Every structure is written in structure tokens, then in C-alpha cells.
Amino acid sequence: MSNHYSLMIHGGAGALQHIQAEGSEEDFAQSMYGILEQGRLKLQQGAPALDVVEHCVSLLEDDPLYNAGRGSVLNEYGEVEMDAAIMDGQDLAAGSVAGIKNIKNPISLARLVLKKSEHVMLIGHGAMEFAELWGVECLPDDYFIIESRIKQFQEAEKAGKMMLDHEDIEQEPQRKFGTVGATAFDLEGNLAAATSTGGIVNKRWGRVGDSPIIGAGVFADNDTCAVSATGYGEQFMRTVLAKMISDCIHFQSLAAPQAAQAGIEYLVAKVKGLGGVIVIDAKGRCGAGHSTSGMIYGWIEHGGESHFQLT
């Protein structure tokens, strides 16, 4: 049992071979490796899965390579509006925030909602007031908005359309969805999941995607699995995909890889959905699936070596 921990992180899905603007394959490899190893260190030391997914996602938020926290995409007004959620598989405790600004680590605010509020989900100004109440770190707009996102937003605006994280306007399927997330299985056998995002480029003011929705972009239950999703959020919301994957395990006793696959098949069959998921089941097995041509993710299964998929 001493090295029986597992960890998965993801940094987006899409037609990745077309997208080099945000960083090279090597940039992503280096970032993913560093974050996985930091997570491993915590898990080895006996840290709870919930702490580890919060920590890994906050590192992904801090890294401008990803569409979450610093480096988030811009909405129709050229602003960063972020969503995040976290869930503890031990008692199904959950915390979620949506439509927030200037919070350095949205995932930590979601964790605070889980821990310190009577509620699961807080949005907009109310969520910001809650953040202020607890002295959560805020930073000016400059911190979040990076140059490549401004350029991307201007292109989307010019084309007069809402776009995903990266989307070639001529070719509908050439997209990248940069939402980040983590799932973990700790030494006590507890599962947790966390997801964070800046959403969709040029999205409508107040749009909320699947990331902060318990059961859509995130879910964790010690009896089944922990799931984090990335992709076209609306499709994950309509199929309630993270819960679907958990229910595949609940009703059919699938292992993580099969459950991830079944979930993606359901997503495609039901709504022709685009995106991917990472899943750790109650035995610490790791699985992933995506309907996009590529997905960026990394994993450590049962305390083994770090593995990556970067295309």
C-alpha cells in the first residue's frame, strides 16, 4: 500500500498538431512533468487527494501555457472570466465558482467554497465578495491577460464569432480546448477531482461551461472514480458526462480505461461531442479518452513512472 497512489493531470484537447502558438511540445512536456512530480511528492508524503488536485491545478493555472488562471482566454468584452470546481470523493463535498475575475487561483477559491460556505456554487460578484471575506489573493488584469490571447481574441472578434481556445476559422474541427484538471487517488484510498478554465474565446458575458458544473466537467466519488473533463463545455453539460462515467462504473463495474472510453462514446453518440476526460477509479487505475484527435495529459499509476501524451 505504501506506493499505491495515482495521479492524472490534463491541459487541453484538440487538433494539437495545428497549434503551436501557445507553446511547443517540449514546453508542455516540461510543464506537465514538473507538475506531476510535485503532485507525486505530496502523495508520497501522505497528502490527501483533495490537497493534491488543488495544488496541481493551481500550478496549471499559474502557467500561461494553459487556458486557466494566468493565460485565460478573453470573453466578448476582452475580459478574463474564470470558472473552477473541486470535489472530494470521500463525502461528495464540492465547491465551485463561476464568472470570477482577478482571483489568482480560482481552484483555491472553489476549495474555500467547499470548506467555508454552506453552499456548493457561488458566482460572479457574490463569489468575489466571498473571496474578499476570506482574504483570497487577487491580482490586476495585467497578470491574467497574455499577449497571444489578445491576438487570438482580436481575430475572433474580427471574424465575428465565438471561438474555442484555439480554432482555425476556416476549418471547424481545428480547435484546442485548454481547460486544465487533475484527478488523484491517495494513500488512504480517497479520490478527488478538480477542473479550472478561462472558457471559450470571445464567449458571451456570463457564459458558464462545464468546468464548474459538478457532474459535467468534474466529479469524484470514492465508490466509483474521479473525473476531470476538457472540451466543448456545452456538450459535456448536456450529457452530464463526468457523472455518466461514474455511473458506468456504478452500474457496470468498469475499470477507469473502459469507463473513460464508454463516456467518450456516449458523448459522441448523443451530441457529437468534442473533448477528453481523465479518470482514476476506486482501485487507483488510470484511464483517459478523447474524441478530439489529440489531448495533453500525464499520469502516474500506482506510484509508477510519469507518463505523457502530448499530441
Added chain:
Amino acid sequence: MSNHYSLMIHGGAGALQHIQAEGSEEDFAQSMYGILEQGRLKLQQGAPALDVVEHCVSLLEDDPLYNAGRGSVLNEYGEVEMDAAIMDGQDLAAGSVAGIKNIKNPISLARLVLKKSEHVMLIGHGAMEFAELWGVECLPDDYFIIESRIKQFQEAEKAGKMMLDHEDIEQEPQRKFGTVGATAFDLEGNLAAATSTGGIVNKRWGRVGDSPIIGAGVFADNDTCAVSATGYGEQFMRTVLAKMISDCIHFQSLAAPQAAQAGIEYLVAKVKGLGGVIVIDAKGRCGAGHSTSGMIYGWIEHGGESHFQLT
């Protein structure tokens, strides 16, 4: 097939025998009957399930007996903040709004999000801007805030706690959850579901409950069922209950009454949840379940007579 339509509506769950402040049993009976018969008329005439659930929920919103639209409970600042969602079982199209004010019929705004936006969920000011864009009917605060809610809010404030729709401060379980909802099965065999609420008395600014969350307080899929929930929203979010009920049918082929029962058992087993659900399955069978001692709901099964439960 000519009279093979079904319809269910609900107006809250709880320890109803203790709660007469909002209206007598007769008041509720009369209101429920009128709304069910209006829904029947539409279904008989061949209206789509989606239109019928929107219409029935808008009537429930207009009636100050219920905690939705006019008569909504007040948040920590004495304001009405409303949430609503609607879903079409035919293609899993969904629309949802949260944290909105002054919109006469939140459910119609949710329908507009379904129909006219690229998104599933809009919140707060962004949702209000979208409403303005489409000329949605707005009314002053006076319209929404009724006297009994002010009194209730003042009591909650005095006690320094967040309360549900109605809650005896001395006795924790003496609550009422007044969220409203409808599910329908039309002559074409399509299912739809809608849910609308004012939330929880003295709730924190920006709190979102299960009602606008696809898979928690509302779900519809022609292949399984249509579900609308009422209860302690956070517990329905953590268990993703509406989707769980749909998955009971997807994986176990349960009929609506058994699926509703299985869902409520899951809610209680997982989080000791309080509330109730209405369910119509893909064959038009009606089912309901609640873990509270009472629930207010009415139904028409396969074009038959109107039935009610008011305690």
C-alpha cells in the same frame, strides 16, 4: 396514441403540515389543478413537451404561492435572485440562467438561452444583458417581493442563519423547499423538463443551487426520462441526482416510479439528502419520490384524470 400524453408539475417538498403561511391546502389544490389542465389543453392540441413545461413553470412562477418568480425568497441582502433551467429530451438541448433579477419569467429566459445563444448557461449581469438584447419582460422589485417573504427573511436574519424556503428555527427538519418544476411527454413521444426557483432564504449573494444545473435539478432525454427536482439544492448537486435517475433507466431499464424511488434512495444513502423528484419515462409513465415527509405535486398519466398529492 391520440391521448397518450403525460404531464407532471411540482411546487415544493418538506414538512408541509407545519407550513400554512404561504397558502392553505385548498389554495395549492386549486393552483395545481388549473395549471395541470392548462398543460393538458396544450398537449391535447399537439404542443411540444418543451412548450408545455415552459408554460406550466411560467404559471407556477406567476403564482406567489411558490418560491419562484413572483413570491421568491430573499437572499442575504433582502433581494430576489432567481435560477431556472429547461431541457429538451429530443436532442438534449438545454438552457439555464442563474443569479438573475427582475425577469418576470426566468424559465422563458432559460428557453431563450436554449434557442438563441450558442451557450447552455448564462449567469448574472451577462444573462441580464442577453435578456435585454431579446426584449425579455422585466418588472420592478415590488412585483417579486411579497410580504410573507419579507417577514420570513427578517426572522432568518435575526436568527443569523441561512434558511430554506420555510424552516422552523427550533426544529431543523421542519422545512419547505418551494422550487417549482414540470415534466411532460407529448403526442410525438418527446420528453422535456423545466425547473425554476428563488433558492434559499437568506442565501449568500451569488449562491446557485441545483435548479439551473443540468443533471442536478433538471434533466430530459427521450431515451430515458424527464426529471425535475426540489429540495436542498446542494445535496442534489453533489449527487447529480436528475442524471442519476436517468442513468437508473439507461442501465437498468427501470420504469419512472422505480427510478424515482431509486434516485431518492441514492440521495439519502449518499448525502442524507432532503427533497423530492417528479419523473416521466420514455413510455409516458409517471413517478415521484421524496425523502421529505411531504411533497406538493400533480400529474396526468397517459391522458387520464388529474391527480394530486398536497401533503
